[in-house]
Amino acid sequence: MAENNPFPGENNTGHVWDDNLRELQNPPPRWWMLGFWASILFVIGYTILYPSWPVGQEATPGIMGWTQMKEYERGLEQVTAKRAQFEDRIRSLSATEILADPGLMQYTLSSAKVLFGDNCAACHGSGGQGNPGFPVLADDDWLYGGTTAKLTETVAGGRQGAMTAHRSILTDAEADTLANWVVQMSETGGQGGSEEGWALFKSKGCIACHGAKANGHVLDLPNGDFVTVGAANLTDGIWRFEPGGYDSAKHTILYGVNQTGVPETRNAVMPAFSSAGKLSEQEIKKLVVYVHALGGGK
Ligand code: HEC
Numbered sequence: 001m002a003e004n005n006p007f008p009g010e011n012n013t014g015h016v017w018d019d020n021l022r023e024l025q026n027p028p029p030r031w032w033m034l035g036f037w038a039s040i041l042f043v044i045g046y047t048i049l050y051p052s053w054p055v056g057q058e059a060t061p062g063i064m065g066w067t068q069m070k071e072y073e074r075g076l077e078q079v080t081a082k083r084a085q086f087e088d089r090i091r092s093l094s095a096t097e098i099l100a101d102p103g104l105m106q107y108t109l110s111s112a113k114v115l116f117g118d119n120c121a122a123c124h125g126s127g128g129q130g131n132p133g134f135p136v137l138a139d140d141d142w143l144y145g146g147t148t149a150k151l152t153e154t155v156a157g158g159r160q161g162a163m164t165a166h167r168s169i170l171t172d173a174e175a176d177t178l179a180n181w182v183v184q185m186s187e188t189g190g191q192g193g194s195e196e197g198w199a200l201f202k203s204k205g206c207i208a209c210h211g212a213k214a215n216g217h218v219l220d221l222p223n224g225d226f227v228t229v230g231a232a233n234l235t236d237g238i239w240r241f242e243p244g245g246y247d248s249a250k251h252t253i254l255y256g257v258n259q260t261g262v263p264e265t266r267n268a269v270m271p272a273f274s275s276a277g278k279l280s281e282q283e284i285k286k287l288v289v290y291v292h293a294l295g296g297g298k
């Protein structure tokens, strides 16, 4: 083939098509070759420094001693150090002071959101919106009070409302009157309860727990706080037990709340989170801030 190369003296391979189309042997450009050798050097260097070639189940370790695990641990240390500043400040401040500190609030809320999801959401809903039988935390209606002090008591110590079962001390007609009265009260903001209902409310002892205004406050303190045994506010439209309304109210009146030996009783137990080391004081403080931010107040 070389003998009849139509382009002798040229650095072609002797392959010619269509009279003049031929394969040449030009070296690649210099920059390309430099890149090529550099990449080979890089691979050699890299495999000496870092874990690379597979050997059985393992790989060559590399002389730098780098591992993904160490990298992860270093990252974690950095995050922990960053968090420590916030955690220290949370430890040294009260829940009320944290609420007044917007920068710290951001950290506290995102940290508490996780705690809430793990410990509270199963009963109270992921946004504190409540579930049948479990009170809404994202409103301003509180059985036990929504100040940071009351919330801390609730979360740390738990709560268990108690209401007597009245089935043996009320006639059916009286239970009807009271259940209707409760509905009237809830529909009229506590203004429209029947005289008969009010009379029974007082004479049958409801007043002792639900308070003179039937709003769940046994005593209103001058500082705006109130004393409560956890009795529901009967003057708002918010029902503690589903579905609410006449039948629901009558059921609660007859069988009470958390009454042992009364199978039909309402169950309402808020677990204590400080017991058995369930949550630390720090975690409870964050949750109190979180719940207060959801629907705090009095
Ligand atoms: C097993 C279910 C359950 C879990 C879990 C639970 N709660 Fe409760 N919680 C209740 C019940 C029931 C009540 C109402 C108690 C009552 O009526 O006496 C309540 C009441 C409360 C109240 C008082 C509401 C008011 O109106 O005064 C707060 C605040 C509260 N829970 C916060 C929390 C927080 C924060 C967590 C997570 C750390 C949590 N709860 C976990 C069941 C639960």
Ligand code: HEC
Pocket (backbone or CB within 6 Å): 143, 160, 161, 162, 163, 164, 166, 178, 182, 201, 204, 205, 206, 207, 208, 209, 210, 229, 230, 231, 232, 238, 239, 240, 241, 242, 244, 248, 249, 250, 252, 253, 257, 268
């Ligand atoms: C020993 C205290 C106590 C007495 C007495 C009592 N209650 Fe209650 N009542 C409670 C508590 C506590 C709750 C709320 C329980 C909870 O949420 O854990 C409640 C809840 C209710 C509810 C449910 C409200 C809702 O939103 O679902 C009704 C209705 C009610 N009471 C009516 C009455 C009536 C009427 C009487 C008198 C016949 C009465 N109660 C007597 C403590 C009492």
